[in-house]
Amino acid sequence: MTKVLYPGSFDPITKGHMNIIEQASNLFDEVVIAVLQNPAKKESMFTKEERVEMIQNLYRKMNHIKVVSSKQAAVDVALLYECKAIIRGLRSLTDFADEVSLQQINKEISGGKINTICLFADKEYQFVSSSVVKEVYRLGKDISNYVDPLVKRKMLEKRRYPL
Ligand code: ADP
Numbered sequence: 001m002t003k004v005l006y007p008g009s010f011d012p013i014t015k016g017h018m019n020i021i022e023q024a025s026n027l028f029d030e031v032v033i034a035v036l037q038n039p040a041k042k043e044s045m046f047t048k049e050e051r052v053e054m055i056q057n058l059y060r061k062m063n064h065i066k067v068v069s070s071k072q073a074a075v076d077v078a079l080l081y082e083c084k085a086i087i088r089g090l091r092s093l094t095d096f097a098d099e100v101s102l103q104q105i106n107k108e109i110s111g112g113k114i115n116t117i118c119l120f121a122d123k124e125y126q127f128v129s130s131s132v133v134k135e136v137y138r139l140g141k142d143i144s145n146y147v148d149p150l151v152k153r154k155m156l157e158k159r160r161y162p163l
Contacts, residue, residue, distance in 0.1 A: 001029045002030075003030040003032060003082060004086070005031075005032045005081060005086050006020065006021060006088075007033075007074040008033075008034075011044045011045055012051060013051070013130075014133055016125035021033065023119045030064045032067075033065065035052050048069045049069075052067050052069045058150060074086055075110035075113075075114045079114070086103075086106060086114055087118075088119075089121055090120050091125070091127070096118075099116065103115075143155065
């Protein structure tokens with residue numbers, strides 16, 4: 001049984017993330033989605049608990065997709081849940097540059113145990129990111145193309161995020 005970890009901030013989960021999750025779930029027996037705190041991204045729209053709850057609701061009926069959250073490094077979460085590899089999604093050359101260094105560090109700090117597998121976003125999701133979604137939302141524009149209706153509803157409920 002091959003389990004993989006898909007770590008990220010998911011603030012919030014977008015249709016781009018969901019595209020990668022779908023691809024990974026077709027390739028592996030189990031996908032563990034790990035909601036982590038990215039120290040480079042200081043201000044989040046949703047708490048970690050809210051992000052986990054949204055993703056859990058989206059994949060409630062899918063037994064081979066699990067959601068966890070952690071303060072630990074992605075490689076430690078991968079080892080904890082007995083995942084063979086980390087999945088990352090690639091959109092552009094800048095994603096590639098970031099992932100090249102990240103995968104090297106992750107391999108090193110896991111003592112060579114954790115590899116990274118990159119999957120490519122389908123073309124309609126190549127420009128979708130959580131930050132773009134938040135920006136479009138702040139401008140008061142429709143975000144239906146970028147997020148699931150459940151996530152859109154949660155975003156509209158967020159009063160503290162000014163339009
Ligand atoms: P992080 O803060 O770790 O970059 P994100 O939640 O932004 O977390 O993204 C998690 C992973 O999903 C990363 O590998 C990122 O490149 C990938 N990703 C994000 N948006 C998309 C998308 N639209 N298509 C494909 N991959 C994506």
